[in-house]
Amino acid sequence: MDQGTMDADCIALLPGVLTFLADPKQSLPDDTCLEKLLDWLTNIINEDDDRNLLDQQPCLLEFISSMCASKTTDPIILSFTLKLTGLLAATERGFSRLEERGVVQEAFACKAEAEGDGGGGGVRAQWGEASVRCGWLLGLRALLQHHPAMLFISQRGLTKLILQLQRDKSLFVAAAANQLLAHILNFPHPPMTEQQQQQQQQGTAQENGSSGPECNTATVTAEIVGHVGEALVSQEHFRVLQALRLLALSLPGCGAPLLGSVWRGALGPLEVLLEAGMNKLSLPIMEVLHAASTTELFSQSDARVEELMRATLRVGEPKTAIQCASAITRLQHCSEPLKRLAVGIVLQPLEFITGSPLQILPNGSGDAKQANSHQPALREQLCQKSQCISLLSLSLSSVAELSLANSLFVDASVEAVTGAVLQLLKVGLGQSPSPSPPNKAYIQLIGCSRVQRCGLDALISLSSCEGVRCLRQEVLDLLHQCLQHPDSDPTVLQKTLQALLKWICLDSSDCSEKTHFLTQSLFPALMKRVCDMHWEVRDSTLEFITQLIVNSSDSVAFSGALRGSGIVSLLLACLDDSEGYVRASAISALGQAVTAAQHQGETNTNSHHSLPEEVLTRLLAILAQDTEGFPRRAVLKTVTSWLSRPRPPPDLDQSLSALLTLGIDDFDWEVKVHTLELAEMVMDKTLSRGSLTEALERLQEYGVFGVLFKGLLDCDRPVAQKACQLLLKLREVLEVKGESAGSPPGDTPTFHLQSHQWGEDLLRKCKGVNGDSDWPREGVPAGDWPKGEEVSLREVVGRLDLEGMRQALARSSDHAMASPRSLMEDILAVAQRSDDNAVDCY
Structure with a gap:
């Protein structure tokens, strides 16, 4: 929506819309239209910084003044007004204009300055409404784009109120307060003198009677930094949690020297929290440390970020330790000892269930002792079915992430990890591990689809690692077993097919071995699954066949194996499937089969001489007669694909x-x-x-x-x-x-x-x-x-x-139906609407 269209269509309607919103007798059945109106006004102001909407539309100023002064304003309308005020005051010119009329003070300072229940205007009267408190915070957040706004916050003492709202009973209000506080800490500060830096650190700027935007910025940030330090040592869990969230939000955007000041105030309390073993706070603390790792603090030894990360791995239960360890493995820059420790903790559940040592740590080393510190609790939890499934799923998901990130495994063999995943999948199929592990916890994993899916995801990711090709045949044999298993969940079968495609397409020097697997194992199993009673399985199998042909079309051996398997005849039969999705997938698979035959020049063989003609005849019939759109779409896409090739069917x-x-x-x-x-x-x-x-x-x-x-x-x-x-x-x-x-x-x-x-x-x-x-x-x-x-x-x-x-x-129907004019006309129409009509907020 360009601003010219907004001017032409909407400016004339705006006074009437604001008059309607200001009428206490009127009410909107849906307040989403107000958010739409704010979005469009935001676009206008952002597209033209020189536009003074307040000069063009004096009704805006009158509307804001009356809404903020009235004690009977609807809370939803008042919340909208506060956001609108912040939007209009986001420029220094707009802020100055609103401040001259006392509107900024009425909207954002009256709650802080009013004394007694009788003081203040509409904001004070409606403060008990969460929507008003949230609108106040969001409006102030929009306003804070220039130094006069920061000066206003400091002089009016608004920081204290914002900090109170950080602990609001409404989570939406508390989250908005944290966002605003982070914005204040990340606000671009003018350069400070050495004296001002000392005042900021000591929180004495205001006491010394200093003035100016630098001092006021220092006063506000010092108040917030002091609050964070106090909150972190509080006995109130939610207060501590909010302080940690604020740190995680603000640290990446903090500039020097404020970053150092914030971290010095938080470092001691963070160490105390970790020493106290606050398990519920381990993950929020790790989020803070992760945020700190993106700044210069990570390279500063006195900041002790890595030491705190190590401490999170010692705190709490195994699940939390694995989650923290997984976060550490995702760090871009991390010391080898810390990553080694994190990887070891991630692999522990897999090691315990399979009985396979996956990482070798020096005996007696600090890392070995710390990695083993969770083992008693881990063993106990892995013997409980629900805990076992949760821990293993978490471990396998982390293995998949490590593989995709190409982080590999510090001091851990990729082959050993892949072998452990294979062993775990065998357990899921009901096979006893060999050699048998020293515990029987694996029994409760038999038939567990969640662990199987996570294991297959890990196997898919591991296929991209170097050094796993030696396990290719073992992996394919296991996946074939999964494909044949009669009780496999459809989602497990889908993951199995995805893993098969990855591992089949790995380079193999022994083509005869691959052809033997295809003809003797894979194709017969696929033919059974194409006839499965679940249409999702039939569809997934056909999609797999399509991708397999695409990835193997340049192989003469594969083409010959496909031709002799009977799969093509089965694909033709699938064109009569009762499910439209399956018919569409069969069309795609047949299209690729014809393309592969053309590529290998097989049209002269007796078995394939009539295939393109037969398929084309069936496709024409489907396009003319099929009652569902998916197969008909697949016909056109298949034919277009044929025509795009150098040798389309004759x-x-x-x-x-x-x-x-x-x-x-x-x-x-x-x-x-x-x-x-x-x-x-x-x-x-x-x-x-x-x-x-x-x-x-x-x-x-x-x-x-x-x-x-x-x-x-x-x-x-x-x-x-x-x-x-x-x-x-x-x-x-x-x-x-x-x-x-x-x-x-x-x-x-x-x-x-x-x-x-x-x-x-x-x-x-x-x-x-x-x-x-x-x-x-x-x-x-x-x-x-x-x-x-x-x-x-x-x-x-x-x-x-x-x-x-x-x-x-190109304008589409939205230019009329979802335009500012349409929205405003809908709002105005509510005044004349009957009770069975409502605003069209699309």
Whole structure:
């Protein structure tokens, strides 16, 4: 929405809207329209910093003054007013204008300055409403964009009130207070003298009677820093938690020297909290440390960030320690000893269940002692089913993250970790580990789909690590077992297929081994799953077959194995599946099978001589008869994919006309868009070969031009947009190629418009009903179309104002239905609405 449109459509309506909102007798059934109004006003102010909306619309000032002064203002409207005030005061000019009228003080300072229950205005009277407190904070946050605003906060003593709201009973208010406090700490401060820095650290700036924006900034930040230090040593859990959240929010944006001041005030209390073993605070503390690691503090030894991270790994229960360790492994810069310790803790549940040592730490080292400190509690929890599943899932998810980040495993063998994951998946299938681990906790994991999914995710990620190719066959054998298991959950099967694709596509020097696995193990298992009773499994299997063919189409051995497996015949049978998603996936798989056969030159073999022809016949029938959109869309996408290849199926050319005709007449707009994409491919292929005249005649035989004009007249905007784009492309070709070839103006195909339905529609659209076109005026050609005469393609394309149509189509229906004018008219309509109407807030 550009600002000009906002001016033209809305400025005249704004006074009436504000009058309506100020009327206590009126009420909005939905306050989301107020948020929309704020969004648009924000866009206007951001797009033009020089615009003074208050000068253009004095009603804004009157509205804000009356709403903030009235003690009976609806809380929702008052909250909106406070946000609006902050928005308008975000520039120094706007702030000055509002301050002159006392509006800024009335909106944001009256609560802090009023004494007794009778003091203050609307904000004071409605302060008990959480929406008003939240609006106050958000408005102040929007206002704080310049130093006069910081001076206002300091002089009015608002910091104390903001700090109180940080512990508000409403979590929305408390979160907004923390965001505002972080914004204050991250506010760009002017350079301070050494004396001012000392005053900031000691919190004595105000006492010394200093003045100016630097001093006031120092006063405010010193008050916040002191509050954080006090809150961290409080006995109130929520207060401590909020202080930690504020630190995590503000540290990354703090500049020197404030960063050092904030951290010095927090360091001691953080150490005390960790020494006290506050398990519930370990993760929030880790978030603070993670934020600190993104700053210069991480490289400063006296900041002791890494020491505190080590301390979080000692505190609390195993689950918390694993979560903290996982966060440490994601750090960009981390010392090797700390990462080694974190990885060791992450791997512990996997080690305990499988009995496989995965990381070797020096005996007697501090790291070994710390890594083992959680083992008694870990063993106890892993013997409880719910805890065991939770801990293992967390460990496996962390392994997957480590693999994807290419962090590998410090002092841990990737092969050993992969072997442990395989062993865990075998347990899930009901197989006893060999050698048997020293505990029986693994028994409770049999058939656990959650652990299986996490294990398969880890296996997928591990496939990208170096050094795992030696386990390729063992992994494939296990995945084959998972695929065959009769009780596997559909989601587990889906993950199994994803893992299979990853591991099959790993480079293998032994092609015969891969072919043997495909023919003897994988293809028979896939054929069973294609017939599974769950349609989700059938669909996932077909999608896997499609991707497998795509990734192996250049392999003669794979193509031969596929041809002899019987899978292609089964894919043809899947075209009659009762589920539309499955039919669509079968079409995609068959499309790739035909492409692979073409790529390998197998069309001359007896078994595949008729495959493209048979598939094409079935696809035409589906496009004409299938009652669901997904299969019909898949048909067009498959044919377009064929045509994009250097060697499309030989029978495709004869079917293009039928495919285009059926597709553009479909009732599904996506099918029609895919039809136009096919038409574009036909255009590109045809126009790139031979003379322009021959190419145009060929395109007319295919029916491409009728498809484009039908699309242009379509009621679905995406269809008309695509057709308009292609007609513009065609017009450019006619102009460039026609001139270069010296073709006469009329040397293009001709049409008798009245003999085509699209021609009749084109005439009717251009002339409109009763002489008024229902197209935009810029889309109407000059003069009348010839009646009873043939019109050349060049004339039809040239007389249509396609640029105007493109611009009109690009605006979409949202330009009318979701515009500021529509919103304001809806708000105003509420005053006259009947009880069964409501605001359209889309």
